[in-house]
Amino acid sequence: MARVEQSVVVKCDPQRVMEYISNVENHPAFIGPLKSVSNLRGDAKQKGTTWDWTFVMAGVEFAGKSETVAYVPAKQFSFRTTTGIQSTFNYRIEPAQGGSKLTIDVDYEVPKDLLSRVQTSVVERLNDVEGQAAVQNLKVILDS
Amino acid sequence: MGGYVAAALGALGLAALRRRPVLLRGRTLLAFTVLFAVASTAASVTATGSVPAALLVFEVAALAAAWGARGSWLIVHATPEAVGAAVERCTRMLCASVERAGDAYAVPLAGGALRLTVRRASRQAAVVAFAGATRQKKAVLLRRLLAKQYDGVLPRIKLGSRV
Numbered sequence: 001m002a003r004v005e006q007s008v009v010v011k012c013d014p015q016r017v018m019e020y021i022s023n024v025e026n027h028p029a030f031i032g033p034l035k036s037v038s039n040l041r042g043d044a045k046q047k048g049t050t051w052d053w054t055f056v057m058a059g060v061e062f063a064g065k066s067e068t069v070a071y072v073p074a075k076q077f078s079f080r081t082t083t084g085i086q087s088t089f090n091y092r093i094e095p096a097q098g099g100s101k102l103t104i105d106v107d108y109e110v111p112k113d114l115l116s117r118v119q120t121s122v123v124e125r126l127n128d129v130e131g132q133a134a135v136q137n138l139k140v141i142l143d144s
Numbered sequence: 145m146g147g148y149v150a151a152a153l154g155a156l157g158l159a160a161l162r163r164r165p166v167l168l169r170g171r172t173l174l175a176f177t178v179l180f181a182v183a184s185t186a187a188s189v190t191a192t193g194s195v196p197a198a199l200l201v202f203e204v205a206a207l208a209a210a211w212g213a214r215g216s217w218l219i220v221h222a223t224p225e226a227v228g229a230a231v232e233r234c235t236r237m238l239c240a241s242v243e244r245a246g247d248a249y250a251v252p253l254a255g256g257a258l259r260l261t262v263r264r265a266s267r268q269a270a271v272v273a274f275a276g277a278t279r280q281k282k283a284v285l286l287r288r289l290l291a292k293q294y295d296g297v298l299p300r301i302k303l304g305s306r307v
Contacts (some may be wrong), residue, residue, distance in 0.1 A: 020239065029285065030239040030294055035292050062298045138279040139237050140274050 004127050005105040008135035010141040014074040014100045016092045020142060021091050021102075022077045024051055024066070032138035033057055045071040050082070104135060115129055145202050146262055152275045156220070158297045160268075163174045165222040167294035170213035177210035217272040224262045224270045231272075233258060238282055250276075251286065258283040 010017060020026055028034045035054040042049040069121045073078050076110040077117035080088040083115045094101050108127075152173070159166040160250050181203040189196045219227055224247060235242040244252045251258040256277035265271045272290075277283050 026237050029234070029289050032288070056300070060302065061302045063302065137285055140285060144239075144282065 001107050001109055002104065002127065003107050005103065006043040006131040006135040007101060008139050009096050009099055009101050010139050010142040012100040014095055017072045017100045017102055017142060018054070018077060018091075019092050021093075022071060024064035024079070027053075030141060031134050032137075042077070045073065045077075051083070056081055068089060102135065104131065106131065145184075145199065148184075148202075148206065151176070151180075155297050157169045159220040162221065162295060163295075165226075165295055166220045166292045167291055168218040168220065168297065170210070170216040170218075174210040174214045177206050177221070186213055205228075215274050215278070217291075218265060218269060219272065220269045222270050222294070224264050227262045227270045227272060230290060230293045231262065234286055234293070237289060238280060238285055240286070251283070253277050253282050255280055256287065256306075258263075 022045050023042060025037050027037055033056045035056050037053050040051040044051065047068050050065055052063065052065050055062045058137060064081050066079050066081045069078040069080050076083065076092050078088065078090045087106055090105050092103045155168060159168060174264050184199060184203065185195055188199060205239060228249065232242055235251055241252065247262050249260040249262065258280065259276040261273045263271050275288065
């Protein structure tokens with residue numbers, strides 16, 4: 001398993017940040033390689049709610065499903081992918097400097113098909129860059 | 145010249161063959177045209193020691209057209225109404241607002257507004273032009289998010305469960 005962790009402080013209260021994050025249909029707006037989220041079945045804040053996603057990594061399109069693992073208002077939102085790339089996304093929010101500190105950590109398995117094309121270290125570096133870009137994108141979206 | 149026209153028409157033909165809406169970027173056309181102009185000029189000078197006037201005229205015309213299209217997208221298999229709906233949906237996803245007046249959309253941002261014009265190119269295609277605060281960070285995100293709504297000309301390798 002590989003891991004990406006990134007944090008950012010945004011000028012926005014924790015409730016608003018969580019409202020935005022827990023709407024999974026917003027995720028393609030700040031996660032560069034996430035092409036789409038569709039077929040959301042219910043409220044993503046409810047444990048067990050599922051949705052479909054399409055992710056693009058190193059030129060290959062992966063599709064799969066996710067489900068909500070945990071939701072704590074204004075504090076935490078976690079979900080895991082149940083098919084395709086195996087991963088767990090955990091968003092944690094805490095009040096900070098008049099706004100919120102948002103931390104994203106993602107544990108993921110590098111797909112075997114991709115490994116045949118790209119070295120694991122390259123993929124991990126790529127995803128570190130993508131993780132950093134995702135939190136910076138969230139800052140752009142939520143700060144203004 | 146024939147190769148250039150064939151490549152441009154080939155891209156359009158491939159886009160027309162796809163089932164989903166396909167995005168063709170003006171910036172890609174510009175890059176391709178610059179490469180064509182450099183390569184064809186170099187090949188001509190190497191072979192004959194000069195550049196024929198007809199080739200020069202064609203290169204200048206192609207470069208001028210591609211330069212004019214650099215800030216635009218052609219979306220095949222999409223109506224202006226569908227593209228406009230995508231613009232509004234993507235803007236909401238970025239916590240921004242959008243004002244519509246006919247085929248023009250304005251997205252107010254810090255430091256100016258991003259202006260988009262969505263026009264019908266044919267029965268099955270729309271042209272999107274970007275102007276104003278195109279370099280503003282949220283404008284860049286909107287452009288990227290809008291691009292995700294469409295496929296590229298060439299199909300990608302697809303893995304995993306499909307719905």
